Every structure is written in C-alpha cells, then in structure tokens.
Amino acid sequence: MPLIALDNGDTLNCDxxxxxxxxxxxxxxxxxxxxxxxxxxxxxxxxAFFPLVPAAPGFRTIVTDVVDGERTWEVHAVVAWRICPSGNFAISEGMRIDDSYAALIEPDGSVIDFNGYQYDNFDEYRLSIVQEDTALLRAA
Structure with missing residues (x-):
C-alpha cells in the first residue's frame, strides 16, 4: 500500500x-x-504508482560518498525493485525508497555502475573509483 504524504499533513493511499x-x-x-x-x-x-516487486536474493547496492576528505563505502541488500518507465531501480534495506546508489552488485559478484560500466567484482570497482579520485585531486 504505497502512500503519498502531502505537505499539509494529508496522507493518501494510492489504491x-x-x-x-x-x-x-x-x-x-x-x-x-x-x-x-x-x-x-x-x-x-x-x-508512488510504480509497482514494487520482491528482489531475488544476492543483489546488493553500493553507496559511496566522500566525508571529511575520506571516501566511505556501504553495501546494502536489495529487497525490492521499483519498476519505472526509465528502468528498474533497486530498493535496499536500511535506505529510504528514494535514496540513490552508485553501483549494483549482482549475485555472481560482478558490479555494474550507473554509467553501465561493468567490473568483475567489488574490489575492481572500488579501485576504479579510487583512481578517479586520485586523478581529480591531481588535476585540482
């Protein structure tokens, strides 16, 4: 039962x-x-009207950010998929439904980032991001 919360305090049941x-x-x-x-x-x-379907086990999202000059990494299990006209989006445990993620780990361990680039595993993806960070710092 998806809900819509309006700014005036009304909560509407999408059904x-x-x-x-x-x-x-x-x-x-x-x-x-x-x-x-x-x-x-x-x-x-x-x-709120896009359907949610349960996720098969094994999919995880990668959330990364830079906090106080240090890159942080979080991995969350995917619990559902939101089926949207522009594609399917993962809904992860411990995150709000509209939170974004940087990449998706598939059940076989491979990683796909939001640009569509594929990596063999999380370590290869993380190394790629660290190399990008280093290049940006050198250019600055």
Whole structure:
C-alpha cells in the first residue's frame, strides 16, 4: 500500500487515488474513489504508482560518498525493485525508497555502475573509483 504524504499533513493511499493533476501553483490535486479531492505539494507523486516487486536474493547496492576528505563505502541488500518507465531501480534495506546508489552488485559478484560500466567484482570497482579520485585531486 504505497502512500503519498502531502505537505499539509494529508496522507493518501494510492489504491484510492483515481486521478491526479498539477495545479498552476505547483500543487497536485488528487481525486479519490470516495469523490473527495485533496491538494498539496509533494515531490514526484507518480513514483508512488510504480509497482514494487520482491528482489531475488544476492543483489546488493553500493553507496559511496566522500566525508571529511575520506571516501566511505556501504553495501546494502536489495529487497525490492521499483519498476519505472526509465528502468528498474533497486530498493535496499536500511535506505529510504528514494535514496540513490552508485553501483549494483549482482549475485555472481560482478558490479555494474550507473554509467553501465561493468567490473568483475567489488574490489575492481572500488579501485576504479579510487583512481578517479586520485586523478581529480591531481588535476585540482
């Protein structure tokens, strides 16, 4: 049961939304199955209507960031996939549904990053990122 939380405090069950439109002031108007209308600001409401399907075991996401000059790495198990018109996106344990990730580890251990580059394993991917970081620091 996906929910849409509007800025005015209303929470809508997507199963009861018949239609939604964008108003001139940037708010969205939602028509409900009971005939009521709800208006409010929300980011990307259409995403709440994209289906989620359970993930097969073995897929993991890689989240990386630079904090205080040091690169950090996190690996999270994929628990579901969001099926979107632009492709399928992993939903990982311990992360919000709209959090992003840098790469995906497949069950065989290979890695695919968001640019579509493939690596044999996590260590090869990590080395590639460290080399990019080093090159950027030298150029600066």
């Amino acid at each position: 009861h939304v018949v239609k939604f439109t964008t108003l001139h002031d940037g708010r969205y108007q939602f028509g409900m199955t009971d005939g009521s209308m709800h208006c409010g600001h929300v980011d990307n409401p259409e995403e």
